[in-house]
Amino acid sequence: MRQGISATWSFRLAWTVLVFAAGCLLPFGAWADDVSNAPQPIEFPHDRHAGKFGINCMYCHTYARRSIVAGIPPVAKCIGCHQHLPSVRDKPRIQKLFTYWEQKKPIPWLKVHDLPDFVYFSHKRHVQRFIFKDGRPTQQVCAMCHGDVKTFTVGRKVKALTMGFCLSCHTQFQGESDIGKPMPAERWMSPVAATDKPVMKVEFPQPAVLDPEHPVTMKAAEVKKLTDRLPAEVRDHLVHAPHDCWQCHK
């Protein structure tokens, strides 16, 4: 009997420790597939290019505004500037860059922000809407998913980029808009969520047959009814959140 009690107590203690440890690790779950320490062929200093010199993200990632992928620049794009910059020519990174150029080889960059193959994400739609239509600063818009890149050297995955992460914006802005208000810093600088809403609490949407009331599964017509009440200048800038699994899953 006595032995039984002590076994129960040690069991409880073990559980407590386990739950506590799991709770401590939970916030770090988002970084489970982080490849930030993966060695890139060249330690590209985003902080110098985007931060110190303020080069627009889309100067190098040209495809972001017209394609579903943002793309990485060809070596020619790097050389295009760097052949006119003799001051940094002797640095080991630049020497390595010119080695690739002389060998006529592409730089084997590692993909840091890699979504699963069954996910359809269009850079174009987001860039066109936030940068060109809303006129927000480019670095803030990119930072919503990519973090504050101008403080990095090589790109790192700092946001979770899970389905809940996508929905932390897409459910929040269904039927309302914050256009005209300044973007709160935590939305684009906080490492976890695109919004100030914690990712963990986001309810995953169900197809309409399971939950016709969920804003994400709402019919376009119902969303329209909801948004028609808004003033025109707000309505024109609404986020069209998906209401159908097939809009993002392929």
Add this chain to the structure above:
Amino acid sequence: MALKRMLENWSRLRQQDYYAEEPYMWGMAIDLNKCIGCGACVTACYAENNLPVVGKERCGSGHSMHWMRIERYWTEPEGTPEIEQEEASDFPERGAHYLPMMCQQCNHAPCEPVCPVAATYHSPDGLNTQVYNRCVGSRYCANNCPYKVRYFNFFEFWKDLPHPLEMQLNPDLSVRDKGVMEKCTFCVQRIRAAKDAAEDAGHPEHVEDGTLMTACQQGCPTQAIVFGNLKDPESKVKKSWASHQVELDRYEQDKSEDVRGYRVLEELNTESCVMYLDRVRDTEA
């Protein structure tokens, strides 16, 4: 839980006008008079949709993977003198009759209510969706499909691709892994791209008729397949449906004798979005 909610919402979603205000209802019309059974549509589908070529043995054991197939029917015409003369030729008329069969994108789909995880459900565009990452592989949907157009990945077929061939896979849709059901999607990746282009052009609710083609339609040498938006009164497919007096939301078409349009297994009230135009043979000539 999921089943309970599904049953609760089923009747509501099955109202005829539930998706009435949506801008799109994708449909197809296939003219069997024009179909020569060449199989170009099937080949185009394989290339577009990352379908594995499983080979004769696996086909024999029921593991075939073809979202589109050509069904052959043999109806020998009534004997007339001309036909009998033709028997002497090297290519006698045997009455071959082809029917390209793919997912009919039923509006009352038998596959949908039986899915335990709602991996297949109806999209507001009238498409019968298949969400691969949701699918758990119960295969109930395939068993409930009257057209037998759902295919199950019994193996990891993509592993069979020799090295450079994985480069030809279409990146616009996923490569399905073992244990996942799949079927014709009406080339949803092309629909998505067309909607994207329409949004860029400034009319997000209207995809121009003719700018969007499915792979099978594009591959068809005789243009037997017409695909488009049934909600658009100016679309080619809608005109074809109207001229053959086939309508949605009807299980028995009220039409005149001389029109050729029909939907396969219409009496099951599956409300499919694919209309076939019956083949007419002139046996008198």
